[in-house]
Amino acid sequence: MSENYKFNQHKACEFFPCHKGVEADKFNCLFCYCPLYLLKDECGGDYKINHGIKDCSDCTKPHDENSYAYVMARMKVVIERGSDF
Helix, strand or coil: CCCHHHCCCCCCCCCCCCCCCCCHHHCCCCCCCCHHHHHHHHCCCCCEEECCEEECCCCCCCCCCCHHHHHHHHHHHHHHCHHHC
C-alpha cells in the first residue's frame, strides 16, 4: 500500500524550506500550518513565547521525516479540545 499521502513538498514556495534543521529533500510541507499549534504548551514542539505570542519558527516537528506519525498521534487531543479553542 502506498504511503505517499504522508509526505508533500512544495519547492516552488517562496519560503521553502521555511524552517532550518531539516534537510531540503526530507522537508515535509504537508503540515504547513501545524494543527498542534492549538495545543499551546502541550504541542511537544520547540517553540518560544515572543511578545506574548507562540513563535514556532525554530520548530521542525511538523516538517521532519517523522512528522506525519507525530502529528497524527496528537490529533485526538486536538479534536477532543476543539470546543475549548
